[in-house]
Amino acid sequence: MSVRVLFFGQIAEQHGRREIEVVVGGELTLAALLASLNIDSEGLFLLAVNQQQVDDLSIEIGDGDEVAIMPPFSGG
Amino acid sequence: MDAVRIQEKDFSIEAEVDALRTSSKRIGGVATFLGCARDFSEGRDVSAICFEQYAGMAVQAMQALRSEALERFDIIDARIIHRVTTVHAGEQIVLIAVGAEHRGPAFDACRWIIDELKLSVPIWKKETTPNGDSWVTQHP
Numbered sequence: 512m513s514v515r516v517l518f519f520g521q522i523a524e525q526h527g528r529r530e531i532e533v534v535v536g537g538e539l540t541l542a543a544l545l546a547s548l549n550i551d552s553e554g555l556f557l558l559a560v561n562q563q564q565v566d567d568l569s570i571e572i573g574d575g576d577e578v579a580i581m582p583p584f585s586g587g
Numbered sequence: 588m589d590a591v592r593i594q595e596k597d598f599s600i601e602a603e604v605d606a607l608r609t610s611s612k613r614i615g616g617v618a619t620f621l622g623c624a625r626d627f628s629e630g631r632d633v634s635a636i637c638f639e640q641y642a643g644m645a646v647q648a649m650q651a652l653r654s655e656a657l658e659r660f661d662i663i664d665a666r667i668i669h670r671v672t673t674v675h676a677g678e679q680i681v682l683i684a685v686g687a688e689h690r691g692p693a694f695d696a697c698r699w700i701i702d703e704l705k706l707s708v709p710i711w712k713k714e715t716t717p718n719g720d721s722w723v724t725q726h727p
Contacts, residue, residue: 586710
């Protein structure tokens with residue numbers, strides 16, 4: 512199972528990458544995906560799954576999903 | 588021109604207001620908010636601002652904002668244009684234009700859209716200052 516993970520803004524700079532492909536054995540929660548990436552789920556960032564913002568870390572991530580890890584928005 | 592756009596190039600306020608105004612002869616007033624680049628922020632000189640977006644999600648979030656504004660307020664039409672590029676002091680960044688029968692809902696919806704845009708649209712800005720580049724994390 513493959514999940515595309517996107518990083519934006521200062522988070523992309525901190526991780527030195529904008530996008531990674533994560534291959535996992537089966538379905539996993541968003542919290543487990545963050546943990547596998549060594550990302551502190553208490554961090555100050557926003558999350559989106561398939562371009563929909565989410566707050567619930569217990570949701571399941573499936574094959575082909577796109578997960579975005581985003582700093583607080585600052586447009587306008 | 589689409590009523591909701593993210594683009595690199597500059598926009599014409601006159602063209603956008605004309606497009607809004609001519610969308611309905613019921614419109615009696617148009618309220619606009621124009622966001623532009625300042626040369627000073629958080630006590631530092633700013634020479635340029637670079638914008639980044641989550642392509643796809645950002646324009647969808649702006650379209651959702653327009654739809655919600657049309658439901659929440661007694662307005663007729665709204666346009667939201669945001670540039671994503673590097674801008675310099677004095678240049679245009681974002682335009683909100685709202686048409687309504689009366690000024691009250693037009694002003695209210697215009698204010699609501701720009702406030703919500705800052706909270707819900709995945710766009711980020713990085714300022715270039717004499718001390719280096721700095722991501723903006725606040726919503727002033």
